[in-house]
Amino acid sequence: MNEQNRNWWVGVADMAASGINHGALKLERVHLSIADETFNILQQVPVTRPWSESVRYIHHGISRLSYRSVSLAAAGLGALARRANVTKSYETHIK
Amino acid sequence: MQTDTSPVWQRHASAILSGFLGDWLEARNNPLTMPMAFFHGRNPVEPDSPDVVEEPGSTLCLCIHGLMELESIWTIPHGDGAHYGSLLAAGNSDITPLTLRYNTGRPIYRNGEDLADLLETLVSHWPLPVERIILIGHSMGGLLIRSACHHGQLRGNRWVEQLSDCVYIGSPHDGSWLAKGAKATAELMNGAPRDYFRVLGEVIDLRSEGIRNLSRGDVVNPEDGEPPLLPGARHYVVCGLLARSRQHPVNALFGDALVHESSACGSERKGWTLSDVASFPGIDHIRLAHHPDVAAQLKEWLL
Numbered sequence: 556m557n558e559q560n561r562n563w564w565v566g567v568a569d570m571a572a573s574g575i576n577h578g579a580l581k582l583e584r585v586h587l588s589i590a591d592e593t594f595n596i597l598q599q600v601p602v603t604r605p606w607s608e609s610v611r612y613i614h615h616g617i618s619r620l621s622y623r624s625v626s627l628a629a630a631g632l633g634a635l636a637r638r639a640n641v642t643k644s645y646e647t648h649i650k
Numbered sequence: 651m652q653t654d655t656s657p658v659w660q661r662h663a664s665a666i667l668s669g670f671l672g673d674w675l676e677a678r679n680n681p682l683t684m685p686m687a688f689f690h691g692r693n694p695v696e697p698d699s700p701d702v703v704e705e706p707g708s709t710l711c712l713c714i715h716g717l718m719e720l721e722s723i724w725t726i727p728h729g730d731g732a733h734y735g736s737l738l739a740a741g742n743s744d745i746t747p748l749t750l751r752y753n754t755g756r757p758i759y760r761n762g763e764d765l766a767d768l769l770e771t772l773v774s775h776w777p778l779p780v781e782r783i784i785l786i787g788h789s790m791g792g793l794l795i796r797s798a799c800h801h802g803q804l805r806g807n808r809w810v811e812q813l814s815d816c817v818y819i820g821s822p823h824d825g826s827w828l829a830k831g832a833k834a835t836a837e838l839m840n841g842a843p844r845d846y847f848r849v850l851g852e853v854i855d856l857r858s859e860g861i862r863n864l865s866r867g868d869v870v871n872p873e874d875g876e877p878p879l880l881p882g883a884r885h886y887v888v889c890g891l892l893a894r895s896r897q898h899p900v901n902a903l904f905g906d907a908l909v910h911e912s913s914a915c916g917s918e919r920k921g922w923t924l925s926d927v928a929s930f931p932g933i934d935h936i937r938l939a940h941h942p943d944v945a946a947q948l949k950e951w952l953l
């Protein structure tokens with residue numbers, strides 16, 4: 556793999572990491588807002604009303620933890636990719 | 651300048667990603683960003699030392715691609731690598747064909763500023779005195795020509811005086827229906843009461859400044875007003891239409907697939923005087939950049 560090719564893959568890694576980082580947070584919002592539609596209905600039904608809020612609380616907590624873990628991991632990978640890119644730019648500048 | 655040795659699929663992927671996210675990639679100093687560069691054939695041409703060009707002529711013909719495209723869009727199928735510039739050069743040995751590659755996701759006015767500067771550098775370092783410049787732009791490339799002319803004129807660039815002909819091929823001077831649709835959809839989604847719709851609007855809003863400029867055909871900063879066509883140069887328009895019959899409703903709905911005929915002609919622009927307009931029913935937006943019938947029309951206009 557030559558330097559041009561390596562740089563290209565570093566760019567892809569940076570973009571993919573940023574995409575997963577922000578994409579996970581957007582997916583979290585979509586997931587939770589769609590789930591809220593169901594929980595809002597459960598809240599209207601007398602049989603499920605006593606439990607719906609606590610189930611919503613647990614569901615949203617686990618979901619947030621999952622999505623934000625993915626987002627954090629992607630942010631870490633993105634930082635590594637950007638660091639590789641900055642090091643490469645510095646080396647090119649020195650040459 | 652380093653020769654691009656990357657595989658073709660990587661170059662195409664970079665062009666597509668640059669079109670979608672080019673301004674964002676540039677802000678992050680991402681290596682996928684495509685810097686603006688001239689090419690002669692497959693060889694990059696340094697504007698300040700254009701010695702790669704063998705037998706340079708005194709007429710420069712620069713072909714400028716559109717959104718998410720590369721200079722390879724100009725290659726005529728089954729034409730032994732010929733493109734509009736090389737066909738013109740075959741008819742007049744004084745013409746040197748060049749192509750431009752650039753980051754199509756950047757705002758058009760910023761690409762226009764850079765192109766004006768690069769042309770000034772190229773013309774001042776060209777081995778012969780440049781007597782004539784022909785600019786041919788496909789889609790966004792046509793808007794880039796208008797932007798470069800505006801900035802070149804403002805800066806008093808010498809190349810503007812040599813510019814004789816501008817050809818706009820399927821350029822959305824009044825905007826593209828697809829870019830307008832994306833803008834309207836994003837606005838609708840962003841105003842929706844549900845978060846899942848708003849996320850969809852935010853995803854559409856990730857589109858680059860270059861794509862946003864295509865919704866109204868913006869070539870300069872909004873505060874700069876609307877620049878007229880460059881006086882002293884001839885301006886030609888080439889339009890495509892999806893269906894072979896001019897009256898077909900598909901043509902009224904979609905034009906050449908992305909640009910309506912009226913937008914390609916700049917019907918909403920004030921004070922435009924075009925030297926000629928050619929419409930090609932049955933030729934879609936992409937094929938306008940490499941069709942033998944268009945090539946014949948360009949020869950008639952420019953040789």
